Amino acid sequence: MPAKAAYNFITLPEKVLPSPMDEYRKSLLSGEETQVREGIRKFMAVSGASLSGTIELDVEALTPLFVGGTGERFFAPSGRKILPGSTLRGMVKNLLKIISCGAMRGDEDINDRHVYFRCLMAPGITPQWQRDLHTLYSNRMTNRVKGKQVKQAKQGILVLTQKGEYYVYPLLKKSGREFMAKYERTYGVLPQKGEKGIKVHWVGSRMYILTGSMGRNEKFPYKGITEEEYNKLSDDKKKKAGKQYIRYIDYDMVDWSENHRIPVPEKVILEYQDDTTRAGLNLLDKKNMCQAGEARLKGAKLSEDIEYIIPTGYLENNGEVSAFGHGLCFRIPYRTSTMDAVPKTLKGETIDFADAMFGKKELWASRVFFEDAEPVGEIEDLVDAPMEAHPMLQPKPTSFQLYLEQKQRDAKNWDDEQQKARLRGYKLYWHNTQCDWEALDDEKENMKNVISKIQPIRKGSRFHGRIRFRNLAPEELGALLMVFDLSGNSKRSAYKLGRGKALGLGSVRIASRLRLDSAEAYRSFFQEGRLSDSAEETSAESYLEAFSSYVEKRGMTRDWQDVMGELVKMLDWQHAVETPGWADKVSSMSGNVKTGNVDPRFLSREVLLKVSRVYSS
DSSP: OOBOOSEEEEEOOSSOOOOGGGGGHHHHTSOOHHHHHHHHHHHHHHHTOOEEEEEEEEEEESSOBOOOTTSSBOOOTTSSOOBOHHHHHHHHHHHHHHHTTOOOOBTTTBOOOEEEEOOOOOTTTSOGGGHHHHHHHHHHHEEEETTEEEEOOEEEEEEEETTSOEEEEEBSSOOEEEEHHHHHHHHOOOOOTTOOOEEEEEETTEEEEEESOTTOSTTSTTTTOOHHHHHTSOHHHHHHTOOOEEEEEEGGGBOOOTTTOEEEOHHHHHHHHHOTTOOSOOTTOGGGSEEHHHHHHTTOOOOTTEEEEEEEEEEEETTEEEEEESSSSOOEEEEEETGGGSOGGGSSOOOOHHHHHHOBTTTBOOSEEEOOBEEESOOOBSSSSOEEBSOOOOOOTTOHHHHBOOOSSSOOOTTOSSSOOOBOEEEEEOOOSSOOOBOOHHHHHHOTTTOOEEBOBOTTOEEEEEEEEEEEOHHHHHHHHHHHHTTTTTTTBOEEOSSOGGGTOOEEEEEEEEEEOOGGGGTOSEETTEEOOOOEEEOSHHHHHHHHHHHHHTTOHHHHHHHHHHHHHHTBHHHHHHSTTHHHHTSOOOEETTTTEEOHHHHTTOOBOOHHHHHHO
16 A cells, blocks of 8 residues: 655656756856846847736635744734735745756755664664664664674764864763663652653763663663662673663863864754754753853863863764764764755756746846735634644655655665665645644643644635736746646646645635736826826736747657646645545654554555556555
């Protein structure tokens, strides 16, 4: 039985569709201001980029909708609920990228990062679905020395300098170990109910590194055992007794020489910060660190440029820290980044339609401008006050069988040597008429750190907005209008806005009307004491045809039709309304991988069906 999810992917095209502006790429990307201006002048003169006007947008919420800004309530900066132009801009640009077979660039169209993972189970008890990950993790984190597995990770002290740089000071000798029961008895530190015990306990010149509850729960038959009794147990029984020792570092164990400290590259720091699925201790959070002044008073021989310190585990490669984390079995990144999984044909410097129309950093400005969409009538809240929602977690690309194309029966991960990782495509969320967003009691109790409160507005809420455009070529305007036409399927289509898309929030219908400026728009700004509105409502048909013809001339009709076919199905609201059992088809697989209470399709690494096949499944 295939996997299912609240999302799916629009397959990537084989190559980028160049925009008319790409003819002048050499000048436009030269970085020379005079060449850029000349390139734009030639493009405007040759392409007929003289179309200006507005696209009127009528937006209706088909499900509850939440655009939160920075708070728990719907975005209302002046007390009046509005749809911010930036929200509409992001949605339109993303769909334009898909429709016009655009390029995919790191930190612009996709978050260019390395995904983190960890797999700690022993080979004999590792579930089948995790064995490949276990092998990969074990090979990266251990070496075999004289027939025994030895950890490659070392322990040291991570420091933050006044300049915002990070270094690791290595140890002169291995960290010490103290029996857990003795530690608890001495310091009166016992894991509380619901506490994982993942922290650093600072005691004088000693730093205790707690990486878990240390086996202090009822499932271990040797709870409360003494150190002497524990040391007499066989190796098998010691395993049943759980983690009975805790590591610690004294300041005199550290090599405080500035010449020996190991730099942590900025990219490694940024990727650690981007690992939003980490549930353990955040080593970079200053509230978990010790101030350098306090550490100096207790014996740390720190240079004056150090501000904060914390013990860390780390891997070293070519004189730099390549990964770090709490303890010695921390999360590590795959070597393949998300951008490595994007086909080379989509990563070049081709100026695509989104580049041309939305601007490209300092080189040229946008020619499309999004106004905030104002409310039409009264906008009512769905609930009287903000309420906890199901956790709206970040995407988990560690579910590689869902995010990567799979050519064989056994799902391959990001670093698989035989099957090079390739992203499945642009991620979009299915429409779902069953909007289930309120958090369950156990989520409120056990997931307090990731749950947030929201106050959506009711379905049926309406807004009116505008997109203003200046000096577009006919095929450019056609590509922009195609976002709202979808090859003639606009009456069946709906879009997704705001937060909680996976929970059924954010489905909206958008009706559009094209108005082109007449010559009078530039001769008279005021008429009879009011702002002149000389824009004429115009049929979009000829501009849609101009874009379709442009695609055909570039030899990309088949690629474009494949993309459009999937996109139309993905955005089909009527299918969500009319298809029996649709809500179940597009619900997420759930469960807790730690307890084994998981949908069997996830355990067997089943892959998602292509968009077109979801309809017939």
